[in-house]
Amino acid sequence: MIKKLMPFLAVIFIFSLAVFTACTEEKEKLVEIMVHDTLYVNVEIIPVIIDDIEINPEMISVGQSITLTTNITKESYVGDLIFTWRANGGTFNANVGDTVTWKSPDEAGTYTVSVTADDGAAYSGFGKRNIGVGMYAATADTYYVGAMNCVGCHSGIRTEWAETGHAHAWASLQTSDHAASYCNPCHTVDFDQVPGNAGYDDAPIAKFENVQCENCHGPSSFHPGSEGNPSISYKEDNCITCHSGDHHPFEADWNASRHGVASTNHGSENSRCQPCHSASGFIAAYGGGVEFNSDDPGDITCSACHDPHSAAIPYQVRTIADVTSVEANRQTAVIKVSGNGQLCVQCHKARRSADTEIEEGYEHFGPHASPQGDMVYGVSGYEFYDVQFEGSFGGENTGHAVIEDACVTCHMYATPYPNANTGHTFKANPAACAKCHGIIDDFDDIQANHDFDGDGAVEGLQSEVTGLMTNIEVLLVAAGLDTVGHADIVEALGATMNDTLATGEPDPAAQELRRGGYNYAFVYDDKSLGIHNPTYTIQLLLYSQDYLEGLINGKGKSIRETPMLSAHEKAIVPF
Template sequence: MRYKYSLILLVLVACLAVGCRQAADNTPPEPQEPAQEEQQKNPAEAIREEWAKSAHATATNAESPDSPAKREACMRCHDGRAYTMQISSVEDLDTGEPVGQDCDTCHSGHGKEVWQSGLVQLPAGEVRDGGGALCMDCHNARNIPDPENRPAPHASAEADIVMGINGFQVEGKTYGSSPHTAVKDTCFGCHMADLGGGYPSHTFKSDVETCKSCHQGIDTVNMKAKDDYDGDGTVEGFQEEVDGLLKTLHDTIEAKLEGGSFTSGHGRILFQDGNGNDLENVPAELYHGAWNYFLVVNDGSRGIHNPLYVVQLLQQSILMLDGDLGDAKQL
């Protein structure tokens, strides 16, 4: 009898095991994580998405009747096709609406030539600067200081500041420059670094993680200055020091104009007296101070591109115009 019960129990256990195995076999498999390479976007797709959100994609301002891409003096940098083919006549281009600086702009034609040669001719002279020369071909002041005709630095004058050229320099003063010029391919090295996606970033924005490769331990590009450069009695972030110097220079120029003002427009620096009348005759040192002011403002980095050069330009401009630097550390 005991043998019979044991046999029945054995059969039940066997059936239970088979049933469990069948149930397990019929259970839908757990979803598998896709392979790492499938999780990551195709680099070309990721690059295009980044580019589409950048200013390069919309630099034409094509919807405006006065788009710079439709002006012969501007089109070679504001229309990607015009740059690629180095066309400066709207009639010669004749391909419909302007396009931004797209893939072809940099990877074919003139753009590819400049990139590979690393050589670019700027208004202030020839620059050999690796891949960054491609950026500098358009991102420069477009003019040199000239107190007679009073041209203004163009917007996005980064090349001049990075390379430490084209600012008005006071005679007898030695001006320094930043080690940033030693970064491989300059602009590319900081603004097109691989941020972990396996491809060069096409947002064209600097990232503090890239800065850390040289400036260990920082958490912002606005690092604390080494000293008080604007003379306000406080050592601040470097960009705040530059902001302070810009304000002092601005106020110093306006004080020399006795309540007048100065602006930049249509490629020129314009001066007005206290009654709003245009001034035709302005001392050269006033123009040179204003040139340095707009050169630094139009660079847009608030001194980060070339800290030493920017502080020297601004401080010496203020002193040239008898402005007050207080107890600022002079470079």
């Protein structure tokens, strides 16, 4: 149906089961109009407007047919129009002409039918209508269509997703002992109780059950295409809408963690640091198939550690790949701890070693913050490989490297409601130690088996380690370390990189201070005061103490064998 154009009039028709939209993509024409004796203005005239797509009947169910007719307004200079019809589902009896019949698909949902009217020369118009099949038609420009709409291009991802908990979220709710309607929003696609976008609240049908692609990526009725590019965000918002509250307070726990502020540190702006200071950087570095997104880097959020598309690793952990240590003591090692703890080692590892730090110095002295993976595995400390000493260095990993899931077991110890704790503060919990060490209230309740710091008392392991570090601080100052104006010993050691001889050559005395102090920095950055690896920690500190005493007392570069090196002795009991 074609009629004469009425300027400045736009009409939108809305039916109970169908919504029409006339788009303004038509080619336009400027017409000069006199509005005063001396004033002329240019007015845009749209030569072709599709006013409406009429439907008959207005109500349609699965598998039924409907008649579609276009109503057109056009200028007199526009030629004869050719009509081309398209739809994102169903079939036409013809795809030309101003009136066609469309048969709906065999699945309920909202479907978009569009028509282009073109005179084959200069002018065209475009219109589209949402049609509800077995449900109300979506009134939103983009609406939900269900995961099966994604299979054509993303079948591999969909196959992996089908094994995740999200893919079975509806069934898990229904088979639980607490299924209720107020649970539906987190077990379906877009149950927001706002009509118009064809989510589960508009159409409580099977295609919108479970947590699907569109829960995180947004409605995809016009994807692929510039109008319908999916949302990809690394922020925690995607997850905390559901993973929060008193019963599973992931949001509150994560917000209390250091991971929640990782990008506010300096690291996310440096390409070398991005993999461990941003979700986007971590995913790009560890097999996510994406590039770093500087506009939306994210903190170390849920999607950094958990792959929403795959359950190949328990708890949908993104990677547990082996980690090769930094070259230290002229060798490297493959760090491999138990289970999902290996995820943590991807970032919690040394980046620098004594091999270069001692000789050349560095302002940020030490292995780089958080070398816990190396400490647990018993590598990357300074083992005095280039110094002659009695006996051999007995560095080794401990039971902490091989207990189930390693880091996770102690640092993600979870407790149920009503005092729910998801473990996502990542703060080690003494309750996790009970299985091996008995019930303790504090980590220092784990006793050492020797007076390692020489203060005349056998104390808790952390107290012994603290005592050894105090001994080394005293020895470093006695050996010439200038601590004035520095926040701590590690910062003072970093400042020695500027110590040179009159010739401009590095000062050998500064190198000896760094040699004696490197393990102090290693233990300092580990932060566990020996808990991660008691034997390795004690060895590193005792050897450093012996070396510094030799420098001061004229013993030269020899180190005595420490009492804990015999085969039957360990740093703590029982372990």
